[in-house]
Amino acid sequence: MPYVGVGAQKASTSLTGTPMVKAYIAIAASLVVVICITAIGVHHSERKFNKYNKVSIDDIHQSDARTIQDNIKSENIKKYLRIFTKDPHIAGTDANKKVAYAIASAWSEAGLEDVHTLPYEVLLSYPDFENPNSVVIKKSSGDEVFRSKGVSPVIIPDEQSGKYAGHQWLAYAGNGSASAEVVYVNRGNANDFKNLKLMGVEVKGKIALMRYGHGFRGDKVYKAQQAGAIGAILFSDTSDVAQDGVESEHVYPKTIWMPNEAVQRGSLMHGDGDPLSPHYPSKKELFKGRTIDEAKEESVLPSIPVLPVSYTTALQILKRMSGRPAPSDWQGLVGGNLTYKLGPGFLNGEKLTINVHSELKTKRIRNVIGYIRGSEEPDRYIMLGNHFDAWVYGSIDPNSGTAVLAEVARAMMQTINETSWRPARTIVFNAWDAEEFGLIGSTEFVEEFVDVLQKRAVVYINMDCIQGNASLHVDTVPILEHIAIEAAKHVPNPSKRERDRGRKTVYDTWMKVFPDKKAGVPKVRVPGGGSDHAPFLNFAGVPVINFNYKNYSTFDTYPLYHTMYETPFTNIHLMDTEDLGVHRAIGQYWAELAKTFADEVILPMNTTHLATIMIRSYLPQLKASISGINVSRTDFEDIRTQYALLSKSAQDLLTMSKKFQETMQFTQHSFSQNPYDPKHVNAVNERLISTERCFINPRGVSKHNPSARHVLFSVSDSDSYSNSLMAGIQNAIDGYESSPSKKNLQEIINQISIVQYSVICVVNTLRDVI
CATH class of the missing domain: 3.40.630.10 (Zn peptidases)
Incomplete structure (x- = not known):
């Protein structure tokens, strides 16, 4: 269906x-x-009460809103x-x-x-459209037994006949070829690589085969490269994209499910913005703060060849895999009842090569504003x-x-x-x-x-x-x-x-x-x-x-x-x-x-809800994280003391927010009585607008992502699609667990203090006087 x-x-x-x-x-x-x-x-005042025609402003607001909606x-x-x-x-x-x-x-x-x-x-990436990328499997004798087309077929000619439209590629993939044994790494997240190591399967010097889904593709490749992979292949599993079967009646264009030979394209950059101009706009007249080689050395861009393949090409790889069966939760549905194996390599000694033709180019892009x-x-x-x-x-x-x-x-x-x-x-x-x-x-x-x-x-x-x-x-x-x-x-x-x-x-x-x-x-x-x-x-x-x-x-x-x-x-x-x-x-x-x-006269922003969420959700999550840190009793007391101070500041925020709500209500009432003196309205709105700014740390919260500066909500270091709550604290905890030291312990306390400082900033912003 x-x-x-x-x-x-x-x-x-x-x-x-x-x-x-x-x-x-x-x-x-x-x-x-x-x-x-x-x-x-x-x-603004018309939407409160119009004394001449007795029309409620809410009625006027909804009438205007309905007109706009009807016009769409x-x-x-x-x-x-x-x-x-x-x-x-x-x-x-x-x-x-x-x-x-x-x-x-x-x-x-x-x-x-x-x-x-x-x-x-900005620096962009393109394939060689005249020379499609490919996966090649050869016998030990050198005879070729399989070569992927590297191009998806046209299905609806009236809409899909653009030259090179079917080309299968990933932006910023390293240029070149890689020949090695294949290792299956499931979704390619941090736990998958950790579990693979526990199972005694080595990724170093191999080509990592990974499923799309549950994470950003660039982070999967980043982790594979960190683990020593010399190449990577990404595929869409039929359990995700063709759940009713791969027969023609079950897939596009009959249904929304992915057809044979389709691939998911995308970027592999580990971070956001032009990779050569972190922190600053990539204008022609401004200096580029990073070179291409530095971007690769810092793993902002991958240096290994990477290919996206269809589930039909993935089947050619998976059915040849040797090694122990993959865990049950790593199994997919490519090939129906086929059992996925971890590798490395193929059962009959066949060899796999991936060929990627990729080029980096500085190009002009343009935003449109109106x-x-x-x-x-x-x-x-x-x-x-x-x-x-x-x-x-x-x-x-x-x-x-x-x-x-x-x-x-x-x-x-x-x-x-x-x-x-x-x-x-x-x-x-x-x-x-x-x-x-x-x-x-x-x-x-x-x-x-x-x-x-x-x-x-x-x-x-x-x-x-x-x-x-x-x-x-x-x-x-x-x-x-x-x-x-x-x-x-x-x-x-x-x-x-x-x-x-x-x-x-x-x-x-x-x-x-x-x-x-x-x-x-x-x-x-x-x-x-x-x-x-x-x-x-x-x-x-x-x-x-x-x-x-x-x-x-x-x-x-x-x-x-x-x-x-x-x-x-x-x-x-x-x-x-x-x-x-x-x-x-x-x-x-x-x-x-x-x-x-x-x-709206008063901007519809609710700082009381922010304080409530912090107290009921964010702080308990943080408490659970710090409770799991393996430290001495004395060191834990130091962390807990700073956590308690943060909790006290969150309570202060809740108290101040409730008081500020009264100020907002008074201002709204005063404005309805005297709409010709908007100064108090502007003052209230100025404070509301400023609250989210309090959580910006100019020094940032992520080593590899210059855009991550919000101390409450930043993009996760491990998955660029996800958020990371209080990322600076979590990154400090991860740093301590990977390398326990007094300095790294102090950084945890410091990051808790930075969040507390931001909360105090909001309290001071809402306060009537300094």
Whole structure:
């Protein structure tokens, strides 16, 4: 059955404004001054209570929000989707440049202001498209018994006939060949390599064969290289991507399951941003702080050849493997009843070689930026973003999101042009380049504008791609959890099947599919890595919401992830079959969030929830971690003392947050009585915006990832897709356990103190006086 769930070059345009604005221009200068002064806060105050027409501001807010939602049309999303996915468009290519300008054109036509591109010069990686990569197996006599094609076949010619579209490769893989015995390493995570060693199987000097899933591919290769592997092969197991069988009737294009000879492409870079310019933007005129050789020496880039292969090629390897059977939880379904073996090598003395043709090139990438200027607080930014580069056509990742974002922009501008609504704060639209290579476009942007963002950005709301059709799925920071949940209650359910079951909103299905039963709300996770929200949160301390639609599957993502079969056929006929209703709902949720942050008088941020989560969840997790450290009683008391001080600061934060809530309520009431004096509102919002910034440690929390600076939420060192809670402390614990010393012990205490300092910073930020 189908795999489904429930159901700075400018292309600017000028916006002249509303008729009311044009009328103001005609009024005498002195009157303009009076009007401008008294107009401050009117838009906000209308949403509290309008004394003339007795209309509640909540009614006005919801009326405007519904108008925007109604203006988001599936047919427009479909049109944008076809435009953006016409050709394969890898970052740094002319085809991707065309997509950037197609986005700029769509935004400009919609009416966004100051639409322009921001260029960066970055190190990218490409294969030799004329010479496909290959896996070769030869007999001991030298006769060749198997050679992989290295190219996936075209299945839907109208959408997949681009030259070189089928080429199978991984970005930043080392160039060259490797001939050696093969060792099977399951998922290639740290425990897998540790267990393999305990089982007496050596990886050094071998080619590591690893399954995709449960971790970032670049981290798998990083660990394999650390273990001494001279090459690596990654494959998608049929237990993950073809669960109904590999016969034609069970796979694409009949269903969403991965077909024979498909492969997952992707990047192998261990870290984010341009690998040659850590900490600083990769501008043409700026010095590069790292060389290619240094990037390889520091394992930012792999030095060994690496290939992705189909499950049909993986079968050719697995069925020949010698050695003891792999543990039961390492077994997959390639070959049906085939028993996976660990190796090393093949039963009959055959030899394996991988051939990788890879080249590093400095290329220009370009982000696209556009604005809807705020009517009252133009220097407060509500930032919406999605990347647009793809490994091939990218109709799911990322251009399902790119098409939706373009329609959100168009629908908002339509609402502005047809009603009296305009956002109070500025909404900034962002299309990022080279995300697939390692969040490069967004990271370089954040590095260039970090000071501006920390002063102006209220929130960054990211939607990478639509991964399924079952339910909304959200990652966000604690201060924004409530608003992420509340917004879903205002978005109609796109699934007729769900509506017929009484679940009328996106929230209702979310609560059913991904519940947090203990909290009585939908499950919301802390953001990890893997998409463009990461540098905003982890480097700049801008609070983020990262969301998508997912299926019930426990596998990392959808089966056709990063294959050449992500074309509009997949979106329209396999994944979102109710007239792209999920795409439309995603746009409506995005718009609902953006409008809320743009128009709420007091920013919807809840520091009390942050304090509560710290006390009830984060600190108990930390306590469990430090309790497992093998140290003397005296040393443990030193650690526990610092932990107790951190706990006391968290309690202080809870007390101060509750007091600050009273300040917020008083300010809200005062503003409703006197909307012409917004100074107190601005002061309250300034404190709210500053709270997340308190958790940024300029010295960073990770040795290999310069973008990781958030002391509460940073990307995991062991899996770049996941988050690491209090990463500095965990890294210090790991450092002590691998090399016990007084210095490393003191570093654990120091890192606990750094988190405590950040908590104290929030307390002081919320306090009325120093």
